[in-house]
Amino acid sequence: MLGALKEAVTGLGRDQQAPVRVMIVDDSVVIRGLISRWIEEEPDLEVVARHRNGQLAVEDIESSNPDIVVLDIEMPVMDGLTALPLLLKKKRGLTVLMASTLTRRNAEISLRALSLGATDYVAKPESTSQSLTSTDFRRELIEKLRHLGAVNRAQDDGPLAFRRMRKMRAETSAGQRPSVEAKPAGAIDTRSALRQAKVVAASGAGGYELRPYSSAVPRVLTIGSSTGGPQALQVVLSGIGASIKNVPILITQHMPPTFTTILAEHLGKVLGIPSKEAEDGEVIQAGHVYVAPGGYHLRVAKKDGQVIATLDQEPPINFCRPSVDPMFDSVAEVYGAATLAVVLTGMGADGSQGTYSIAGRGGSVIAQDQKSSVVWGMPGAAAKSGNCSGILPLEQIGSKVSRLLEGTFG
Template structure:
């Protein structure tokens, strides 16, 4: 606690509320290093640094963090045991799991997402690698800032209106948004427009987001029945993907599904297994030379870009080891652009929750080729970066809450787009 007390309030920008961060890790060197990195950013302030889950849970109410970076393997109380106890004490707490790239930790991290964690960040295996990894430091700070800022924004504007109605100002946890637990009485504000408002492609659809009007145009669905579904997602994606797959599994008999989720190696293989169980369909990491089969799900492997090449009337998977695109590898844009080349107007794309803007260029390519794209709305997204960028291309055919995406996709696949 000495470090946290010394650092309390450091790094805050004048006139703004910094994101309050707790770091929980049993390794004193790692705990100190992460705390220094985070506290050096002017938008962040480290308010607590704890060596195990038990101490962290006990300190939640006192330190009142917005974001917790939580290690998985710790003595006395590990991260998975601490996670639900933390969320019980502070329902809108953002928890980012930190774990090394083992299969066990990948499984645990994905389970943590279903229990309410907002995201995960893979740690290098050794202290020396953590110390020198520029990518790990960048990803950690980006995720803490993006998720923390979203949490702060979701609280402040809605509080006065809710107070007038006598409702709680706390937004739902990520688990509640994805249907893993009952939603609280005061959901995050939803766009004021309804699905019917999207049916007039000539006029921009208007939605009120955080007190400001945001406009984007909606285009008609392709008249061509889809022959492939291509999905891109990032932060919050694993749970959103499973939600969608449960809804559409029964209609995937005639088309393949290709997925790029921003994930490291090992994680993507486990994600593929989970998606297969959710959809009750064969699912695997894509391999170079795989010929796409109807009813099968292919997930881009971590550390590789997955693209398609035309073979016969369909596509074949190619894995490439090029540089990151939009700081991501795998990236959504290369997949979407290649799908548009192979399948043209019979492409159906989907952008789910995630940070950044990866996929927006791919949306433009799919639309220009005559295909259709659906994107997730802000209210149901963990982060409305990727889906927001997709919506503002003015080339999507629908912007929908997560709960409506699966049923809509299922109707489009069956040729019932309206």
């Protein structure tokens, strides 16, 4: 009995080391071949199927059993949006990465696909020749396949693996509680938080150092998000209620051009308040949503006694443009202790350095918790920085922000 259990656990360990299984669905034979070659050069990824339309993918999904599907939008016979729900129905918990060129129509379809169950998207260059030479497209695609495929496998490797993953998440979440918050008070020296965060990281302890919420009523809400962000943004902002009109809302969501335009328009329709891509030099107003345009960093500055938006195309930060860090840094400089920041689901650590600026000036930071995040990269890095006042499930963030904007700190 013990021998069988040991063999099963050992087998699970080997299983966890197996490459992430990828299905490629694209009507272009060149693109299918290109992505396949890229994947084959990565030891932790493998191609298990390649199809030229959605119908073939649906028919093969159970046999190939991929961890993740790269799904083109425009294909003959059956397009990606039609195939998406059929794929998800046939394989529970499947991770689907939509792929499309940067047209307005494709951006709208990609965002709709996210609402229908796709996990994320990747923007393809406009032409095949550009795809062949685009290092950014390759890097983004491989990074997302690696991270999202691994998350899918961790949840789908059988009862024992799932229990182990849940236990690991519980041990690394904030105190194994549904939410973790500090009590309101004045600002704390961030050096103390940094020292404690280092101790936590070194010891592998489950709790994170939390700072008290600022005693100042927020005069701005600034949000950073990436993978899973469009859905998370809608949940948070819809949950704030009427107090959303008390402050300007500045958002950096990792998205390419056109996609950010559609996102801003969508948020405006959902929230019933003005929402648009930020424009360089425009005055920032309460009750308005400003989204960083794809390809531009969004910052704020003071001019003639007013706060204005500034845009620039300085080099990417954390491989991102727009990046959350410069937005957080500038907002903290302008609004100080009246800054309220939220870090939502996303890969990487963008925004974590900006939390030091916010905490150092007495502002407040809330991070989405691990269980409710599609990927606990960005919010996890913020939580581990020691600069957060709360680590909350997605569904609780909006109501907490509402209370803070109304001056209710308890």
